Amino acid sequence: MNPDITFIRPALSVAPMMDCSDRHYRYFIRGITGCTYLYTEMVSTAAIVHGDRRWLLDFDRCEAPLALQIGGSDIDEAGEAVAAAEPWPYDEINLNVGCPSDRVQERGLGACLMLRPEHVARMVEAMRANTAKPVTVKHRIGVDELDRYEDLVRFVSVVREAGPARFTVHARIAWLEGLSPKENRNIPPLRYGDVYRLKRDFPELDIEINGHITSLADADEHLRRVNAVMIGRAAYDTPWIFSAADQFLDDRGIAGSCGARAMCNCRAVVIERMISYLQRWYRAGTPGRKIVRHMLGLFAGLPGARHWRRSLSGRLPDDCAPILRRMLEELPYESLTEPADDPPPVEAPKRADEATPAPQG
Ligand SMILES: Cc1cc2nc3c(=O)[nH]c(=O)nc-3n(C[C@H](O)[C@H](O)[C@H](O)COP(=O)(O)O)c2cc1C
Structure with a gap:
């Protein structure tokens, strides 16, 4: 800061x-x-x-x-x-x-x-x-x-x-x-x-x-x-x-003074980024399950979600980076590369004659 x-x-x-x-x-x-x-x-x-x-x-x-x-x-x-x-x-x-x-x-x-x-x-x-x-x-x-x-x-x-x-x-x-x-x-x-x-x-x-x-x-x-x-x-x-x-x-002009932008434009890139992170923490003695458990929802609603969740649950080795690498090969290409969602459109301000009347009472 x-x-x-x-x-x-x-x-x-x-x-x-x-x-x-x-x-x-x-x-x-x-x-x-x-x-x-x-x-x-x-x-x-x-x-x-x-x-x-x-x-x-x-x-x-x-x-x-x-x-x-x-x-x-x-x-x-x-x-x-x-x-x-x-x-x-x-x-x-x-x-x-x-x-x-x-x-x-x-x-x-x-x-x-x-x-x-x-x-x-x-x-x-x-x-x-x-x-x-x-x-x-x-x-x-x-x-x-x-x-x-x-x-x-x-x-x-x-x-x-x-x-x-x-x-x-x-x-x-x-x-x-x-x-x-x-x-x-x-x-x-x-x-x-x-x-x-x-x-x-x-x-x-x-x-x-x-x-x-x-x-x-x-x-x-x-x-x-x-x-x-x-x-x-x-x-x-x-x-x-x-x-x-x-x-x-x-x-909407409500980002405050934060100019930061996400580093990843699709889930495959999120996974690549997390592989480096896992390796860093593994070398420092942190087992990968403490990290990958937070990633289970990444494919929610997409083909491959079940395989992803199962592969990251249960008994996992301390080094989870190879599992994530395998996921990059096994998950459907479309799920891995689907781009960022579109934000909801900004609603244009209503003209005065279109404005919804204020609730009474
Ligand atoms: C697993 C879990 C842990 C939570 N821990 C905290 C906490 O440490 N501090 C806190 O103020 N609220 C905590 N909450 C409440 C959330 O901050 C939030 O107020 C609540 O989940 C309602 O928001 P949501 O309906 O969007 O989940 C926790 C909620 C969940 C689900």
């Missing part, structure tokens, strides 16, 4: 996902999109303060633009963690206020912090006091019985006083009792309307929407109402949807 240039974030991001959005996945997705904003998995503040920072925080330069997500509940520790991470060139530090897992709840962090907006505000203050980078918050529209729009407004009204640069809102409430994290990502109904309303009621805030957005066409719809869109599972399961992302962002 060049300190003389103000960094402006692209309006599309891949969500933080534990066990998924690690540095190997991020390197892989960078072959497909140069500009989409990326997040780390949640890293606990305690781990940053007491653990092996290089192992936790190092990343490849190509992963930028990249935000570090932290999870914690102790105000001083959050400040310390941010100070400790400051030498790493992340573009932003994000606080997790959305995760409902039992383990996270036991430590009083994640979604249960939504019950304590004043505390979250103090955490954001402590984080901001220790970094020059933007500090942002990722949260739910509500938690347990705090499930009304008014509760969301109260949370945001209190936390905004601490000056976060963005609110990323997962458009479902979290039920802390009785639902697993997976169920909490599927069962509570999606309420995109609450997020749109938040943006209307707080037009000065930077609001990013998240929750079951699975295509750039869907993202385009949301971007008419909010500042940015975050995509999680679809980015992991069907990564090629991001092959149109750089063009999508450019066409």
